[in-house]
Amino acid sequence: MTNSKIASKIIATLFMSSLFFFFSTLSSHASEKAEFTKEELQQQKDNFIKLGIDDETAEELVQKVANGELLDAQKETEVAKHEDDLTIDTDLEEKYIEFDDGSRIQLSIEEEDVEPLIVPYDYATGTVKNNSCTSGSGYRNCNVTARYNDGIWNIRFNAKVSSVQGGYDSITSISKQAVDAVLYSVTEKKFKILKSKETSSAAAKAEYTNQFTHKLGLYTVSRSLTLYAQKDKTFARLNYY
Structure with missing residues (x-):
């Protein structure tokens, strides 16, 4: 050969x-x-329905998420269009902001037999729950829960906030950070107090940052739930870093 x-x-x-x-x-x-289980898809649908979304729309939104699409309620550009609506005061217990694709953001203020302290701010899409407060001459210390929930990402953490009449507010501690996200895997990136005490030009600030990866590996995004204390008020917002 x-x-x-x-x-x-x-x-x-x-x-x-x-x-x-x-x-x-x-x-x-x-x-x-990788594929989603029937249980995961049903849980996601249930989360939407809990926000007051009808069954048919909830099913459509589940399919969008499963296909790797961001819902309008998750898009900074779409949320910004509703900037004037995304505030709430103590005369209203809860409020829903609905987007063109049927997705929603829920805003609420919950009280536990204490004087209302909290107001969500800006197009933060965040809420703060006032758990308990102690007060004295010229000061108030409160335990609060900052939360963002659009049915897809339910992000929250606790904080202790101190306000001084005629002085500067402060965030003294943060704890119990948690995320519920059915169709995403979550990696914590940061949970810290960035500025413990308010100044004349800036609020006290704590931040909880997570990386959300679609479970089918289609994309990864980062979102930060930020808590602010300034001028005797506490508010939260979702930041798109």
């Missing part, structure tokens, strides 16, 4: 081996493709 024939046979063998490896790998990857 000539050298050229031997070389041809070797090349042919290598080519067939490469094809076998390629299709075997392709088949393996296809069989390992």
Whole structure:
């Protein structure tokens, strides 16, 4: 057998081996493709319905999330269009902001037999719950819960906030950070007090940052729930860093 024939046979063998490896790998990857369970999809739908979204729209929103699409309630550009609506005062217990695709953001103020302290601010899409307060001559110390919830990401943490009449507010501690996200995996990136005490030009600030990765690996985004204390008021907002 000539050298050229031997070389041809070797090349042919290598080519067939490469094809076998390629299709075997392709088949393996296809069989390992991640999929959502029926339970996960139903839980996501239930979360939407709890926000007052009707069954048909909730089903459509679930499919959008499952396909890797951001809902309008998750998009900074869409949220900004509702800037004037995304505030709430103590005369209103809860409020819903609805977007063109049917997705929603819920704002609420919850009290526990204490004087209302909290007002959400700006197009923060965040809420703060006043858990308990103690007060004395010229000061007030409160335990609060900052929360953002659009049915997809339910983000929250607790904080202790101190306000001084005629003085500067402060955030003295933060704790119990948590995220519920059915169709996403979550990686905590930051949970800290960025500025413990208010100044004449800036609020006291604490921040909880998470990285959200679509469970099918379609994309990854980061969102920060930020708590502010300034001028005897406490408010929260979702930041798009």
